[in-house]
Amino acid sequence: MKKLLAATAVAFLSAASAQAATFVFVPGSDDLAPGETTFASFNNAAEDGIVTGSNFVFLTGTSSQGAMPAAGDGTRYLSVLANGTANINLGAVSAFSADFGSLDQYNTLTLTFQDGTTQSFTGDVLNGAFPANGDQQSPTTNGRLQFRADAGQTITGVSFASSQNSFEIDDLAVSAVPEPATWAMMIGGFGLVGGAMRRRRSVGTTVTA
The missing domain is CATH 1.20.5 (Single alpha-helices involved in coiled-coils or other helix-helix interfaces)
Incomplete structure (x- = not known):
């Protein structure tokens, strides 16, 4: 099963997203990519200030406000609620990744680049060939998404939005330019x-x- 999922992850390289960044979804994994360092784990409330926006919460466990990412480390995580947005300034990086839980079609991730342009991905796109149905346990909706900027491009920020409860994110990591x-x-x-x-x-x- 792990070999199958790993092979599937390779197929998820986003050819349609070549305008500024590409991504790969690694089902059921919480492993950092080579060269990445942890940017935010959300385990320390002192980190909460890096997130701006509205209608988001930090949670532990699973409740009506969010489901703990099944492929994550089982600790505190960020949950974006209905009609909420969570924005994070990454500085200037060539790549970033994060653990995602129970991906839904109504989840949207938007990257911001150093030239002011943006690129958005819906849950259906992020989940590739798998259905973005919000399953709280399946590796097909819980895993690690890795984004890499095109050559000469730099990622400066990321926003998470959701039209319904919830969009769960944990353990952000980045790679230097x-x-x-x-x-x-x-x-x-x-x-x-x-x-x-x-x-x-x-x-x-x-x-x-």
């Missing part, structure tokens, strides 16, 4: 791979008499 030299190395590496593939195709299509 790569240095220009790192970007250059990455782009150069892609170029080398592309060149090798072109040469391989050329060799493969040679016909001898």
